[in-house]
Amino acid sequence: MTILTVHSQLSSHIERASDILGAWRDKWMLFLRDGAPKLALILIAAFILHRIIILVSSRMIALSRREELPSRVRAQQLRTLASVTKSGGTFLVYFIAVIEILPLFDINIGPLLASAGVAGLAIGFGAQTLVKDVITGFFILFENQFDIGDTVRVAGVQGIVEDMKLRSTILRDANGTVHNVPNSQIAIVSNLTRDWNLLTMHVAIDYNENSDRVIELLKQAAEALRADPEYAQDLKSDLEVPGIERVSGTEVDYLVTAKVSPGKQYRVSRELRRRIKDSLTKNNIKAGAPSMIYFGERPTTN
Secondary structure, eight states: OHHHHHHHHHHHHHHHHHHHHHHHHHHHHHIIIIIHHHHHHHHHHHHHHHHHHHHHHHHHHHHHTOTTSSOHHHHHHHHHHHHHHHHHHHHHHHHHHHHHHGGGGTOOOHHHHHHHHHHHHHHHHHHHHHHHHHHHHHHHHHHTOOOTTOEEEETTEEEEEEEEOSSEEEEEOTTSOEEEEEGGGOOOEEETTSSOEEEEEEEEEETTSOHHHHHHHHHHHHHHHHHOHHHHTTBSSOOEEEEEEEEOSSEEEEEEEEEEOTTOHHHHHHHHHHHHHHHHHHTTOOBOOOOOOOOSSOOOOO
């Protein structure tokens, strides 16, 4: 009786094992028929996309080493974008590949995605400012909104750009103070040194001087500066003297304008002032009368 019982249990276990092996064999055959081609296709697609990302990032790095780039910041921007493209693109490609592969092995990705969603939500609340900094910094670099050395006004701060990162932009203002501006705070960019700057100069002359004579002298000084090779390269247009800008009781204000290379307006304006002053002195033209400041009671006139 005992032998029969053992034999019956053994037969039951063998039959169960046979059923399990049969089920595994059926699943394996089904996987080889349907899943294996999908797996191969996913892996091949992921590999090709990864190679494309590598080629694009390598191309960007190669471009950053070319001498004809407009500035060294463009090289830095390209290297930064190449690094972001390579790391971010690679992660995205293989993350999607894993999500597509797991169901082929009957692994339910629903709970995994739900857990990842909860964790991502928790992390997102804590790191949303950092993420916004990085995203904004990426588009600042990608769109080339400003370069190192440019004078810009961002987030209420005006200064020269000393460094550009994915998370922040470093500015130095006119007083020498360094400002670290998070990129997420940059909503509007005012670039004061892109392509050209407008030089605007007001020259105050005594009211009694002949206006035509003054305008002619200003034009002569402007033309002489334009003809000087040392300053001609800084000028993007001819110096213009539109005429009288303002008239007061003691003086007449004349306007001189020109388009100059970015950041060169101060150098050009200083030299132009010197030439105008020498020309006015040589031709006995009086400058505008200085304002009078009274301390105490203002003197009365009879």
